[in-house]
Amino acid sequence: MSGIYIHIPFCKQACHYCDFHFSTSLKKKDELINALAKELFLRKAEFQNTTVETIYFGGGTPSVLSIDELQFLIDSVYKHYNVSEAPEITLEANPDDLIQAQQVSKHNSNTSSIFENYKKIGINRLSIGIQSFFETDLKLMNRAHNAEEAKQCLEEATQYFNNISLDLIYGIPGLSNEKWKENIEIALSYGIPHISSYALTVEPKTALERFIKKGIIDDVDDDLAHEQFHILIATLENHDFVHYELSNFGKAGFFSRNNSAYWQGKPYLGIGPSAHSFCGNERSWNIRNNSKYIASIEDGKLPKETEKLTQTDKYNEYVMTGLRTIWGVSLQKVEADFGLQFKKYLLEQSQTFINKQLLYIEDEKLKVTKSGKFLSDGIASSLFKLNL
Incomplete structure (x- = not known):
């Protein structure tokens, strides 16, 4: 087995471009976390004879979880599955969550750094949702962090982690090629060994789609996005990054083990509402509804649909x-x-x-x-x- 993906369906606020499954209400967070642990138990028979090589907390925004909550879920994986001696354990995180937690620790001398605590519970890779270092871009996308927090977060994180990936988005309305080059250069200045970068896409039923239709935001320019994609490739390859997947660039030894397994067709288990699983001959996906997911898991039933391939x-x-x-x-x-x-x-x-x-x-x-x-x-x- 390649790995386990755990979907954390909570966000502080909705990004205008996002069509992933999430909720901005944390009311059911405790119930959801217990349900995730129970789904891990319910599905252990599916992967009895395999080894878990990666654990990936995605979302949503997994960094809204406390250290104790993350520890509980990691312990649940180790309790029910055979985990390799050196698994890659990735946490997707937003800069504002990391900075706020770090500030709390600095004001309390008895509290360890959030980054130290992540390492203590086994997290060894961070995937940070920067998206842009420019305020206008972040506001257009309705990101929860600001440009200063994006930079401050990387200054702090790189003191504790060497395996960090960050996300950048190109093709944003109003993003010139010059600003895009500056975005990339700022990211490189922190010595980050992995960058995931995507063209801004207009997904159906998102706020971005509504704003474009109303003329509030300019439409995405595909030609400009194409130019910025090639700027990205040229710049990163000049800095010893390998363009190993369409949207992913890594230095030697820092390719995402979790994502590489997806692309190489290895089996994976998706835990949580909307999470997908694959085991060679079939694909399955969980219901995209937190309340229904929790109720079904509490009844001991897996809320998933399965497709034979x-x-x-x-x-x-x-x-x-x-x-x-x-x-x-x-x-x-x-x-x-x-x-x-x-x-x-x-x-x-x-x-x-x-x-x-x-x-x-x-x-x-x-x-x-x-x-x-x-x-x-x-x-x-x-x-x-x-x-x-």
Whole structure:
């Protein structure tokens, strides 16, 4: 087994672009945490003969949890699962939560630093949601932190953790290429070894979509986002980062073990409302409702739906994830796992993109070129096979 993902569905406030499952009310936090621990117990039989290599707290905003709450959930994993000797344990965190907790510890001489406490309970990797170092961008996205907190957070965190990832968003309306370059340079100035960076997307039913439709915010400029994507690649590669996945850049030894396992098709268990799981032949997902999730778990029932994957489903998923990574799509693996017919189909469908220099074949692996990277998801969908 690759790892366990634990979804913490709470946020202080809603970011304008976010369509993840979360609640801004913490009223059911205690019940939810107990339900997460119980789901870990209920599902242990699914992964009896595997080893947990990564534990990932995602959200939502996991940094709203206290040290004791996080410790309780980590202990629950160790109690019911076989965990490797050196697991990667990641906590997604927002700068404002980290700064506020750090300020409390500084005013109380008997209280350890929040970062020291994270390390004591086994967390060894932080993923910090910076998004931008500019106030105008943060306000447009309705982030809970400000630009000063973003910088102060990294100053503090890097004193305790060397394995830190930060998120940056490009393609934000009003974000010039010059400001985008400055965002990247500020991030690099802290010696961060991993950066996840995404184009701002307008998801249905989000505040961002409403504001754009009403003309309050300018629409996203895809051409500008494309330019900023290539600025990102060039800048980070010049600083010894490896562009190992479409949205992820890491220095040697600092690739996300959790996310790399997803892209390489390893099984994973998703715990919590809206969390997804994958075990090779099937995919499942939990209900996107905190109250219903809690009630179902308390009754000893798993509130999930399951989808059996066909050979075609698995082929399509492998093509999608493979083209997003530096490892590409192995033609040998396609033939071995899916048959010669699938390999021939893949080569036939790929030829147009190879001719356009968007794809290429190297060492029996199909990969995207630099000019094809921004388009990789669209290219992959053109290579999909339909279930017939």
